[in-house]
Amino acid sequence: MPKRPIYITDLDHTFLRSDLSISDFSTETWNNKAESSIMTIATARSFQKSQELLKKIHINAPMILLDGTIIITPERKLIDLKTINKELGDAIVDVGTQFDIDPFIIGVKDKELNESFLYPRKLNEYQQDVLKGYKDDPRMQFNPNNRTMQQNLKIVYFGYEEQLRPLYEEIQKVFGTNIEAKLSPEKYGGGYFLTLLHSEGDKSHAMQKVMEYLGRGHEEITVFGDSVNDLGMFKLAGTSVAVSNALDEVKAVADLVLPHSNDEDAVARYLKNIG
Template structure:
């Protein structure tokens, strides 16, 4: 049975400038024949594929925090959607706090995604959107409404505001949704991600295991933030980056001395190979 390696992207596999070094590409790809290789990320399919040029992936990817499982050739394995009426109700709750979300949704079965945002943006959102200005799936709306099939609703802002919003949303919708409040290292704020209750990386890995028939006792995962904790609990070996959140390090089997800018994932894999 092959070993399985699944890595988070941001602040784990990607450097802070969103690139992947040739060294990391070479080490990762050297595992392609003897291992199962994939990613588990909060990113969309489109963004993930933009980042992974030259990277070998031979299993379905866990995308959008587990709301989508899909192959590199756009075969959809599983989806966990927030339906329109529920997503719109969440948007209405946020409006009471004077804050409007990003909504990531599926436009069609060809895996075309839509990134919806309000015309009313805070500075953190404006900062994030500068990285998407060349993308053709952005839609700015005066009165933001969700679509039929929504992967997630994401708020960005100061921690206290988002804590208050998270409490309000959870009080209103309870177990009908999943709520993840975490630091956002690129902009220095926090983000509140709202998902289908079964949309997370741990459910994604279980789905992937059933689909691909791999053994979880052979699984190693890499991560840095709170949305990685579910897959840490499932894996045989969980590896936290040197730059990981402290709560994530506490749950990890291995804490690297290297951060994402220092090719931490690749250095771990190279040391593993050299130890054999």
């Protein structure tokens, strides 16, 4: 019996439309494909938010969440967890203070893997806009002392490139391979964000863990993406597919660049066309 093909897609700017919706066409196409294939996601989103956005979508393999720091099944069975400890987290924050910027911090607050989002004491213009999108989120907590948690999943700086690039370079110099650092443009608001993770908390390491769990090789996977945090998966997967609105550096390493964008159901069109 032939093995079921494996598909892993990013969400924002890849599978989701820019307004975070999923069309009926994408929903139907994905769910039809899930009847004969292994289908899952790799996203910067949390478990709770992914469940909200994908409530009509059938996921039948472990999900890669929060950039790769959590691997968990749709039934909430934990496969892997990669966190930054408080000592390292506070040291990272202290470097950011030298550049006059405080981060958002996402961490694990209890044994049930519920999350806390700590927002900074000082908010630049871009951070203020980001915070507005979370104003009704019960996970948000003010962080007046600018300290991290015992188990930190992500430390994220939002701002503009001229401020974040020097911080990115300094963090790489100070911490080296002890953390994973990614600087990316933020397409929704026009700024940049700097994401800091456990050294093995990125999507590529998480994808390898998922393949070990499934007993399959990474060369058997087709991945879809658009941004910097997808590059590791693109380099490992058997087939890497970029949507037309992907960053140029992502298109450059993709095996295939689709003619359609996320707002044109690019992933679903691809899945439909391959039968």
